[in-house]
Amino acid sequence: MAINELVVYLGSRKNVVGCLGGLVGLALAAFGFGGSWWWVLVVGLYAAGALATPPARAAVALDGESMEPAAIRTDLASVLAHVNAVSGRLPAGAEQRIRETATLLRDVLDRPDALEGAPEQAYAVSRVVRSDLPTSLQTFLARGGTPPAGRARNCSSS
Known part of the structure; x- marks a missing residue:
């Protein structure tokens, strides 16, 4: 069950935005920003992107009733x-x-x-x-x- 949750998170919008933030951090590190603390920059931008992204909309529970x-x-x-x-x-x-x-x-x-x-x-x-x-x-x-x-x-x- 934990693997299923991990796979869902990897495809989530929060993870994608966090990864984009991490890539921006890597690009900044490549241009010399952050020095030996480049990894903090990457992790921080990933976390900022993941936390700033709103959660996915919850699916509507239909309680077995027909929506026809x-x-x-x-x-x-x-x-x-x-x-x-x-x-x-x-x-x-x-x-x-x-x-x-x-x-x-x-x-x-x-x-x-x-x-x-x-x-x-x-x-x-x-x-x-x-x-x-x-x-x-x-x-x-x-x-x-x-x-x-x-x-x-x-x-x-x-």
């Missing part, structure tokens, strides 16, 4: 079916906001080519449909019937 727009659209339809079933328990304007959000999500899902090259955005859309909307809806419904007193009952003003 059709599967996400199916899940969105089931969320909307649940909204229809509990619409009488939602505050005024909340159902409309959920439907507006669903319309925006459908518009995004109607352009699968836009999501194909952007896994982070596909994951974000999937998360809104599969986690955020259902969780917020369930949290509201679990706390009881009506909105708290003193709070606006119309969700349409932001």
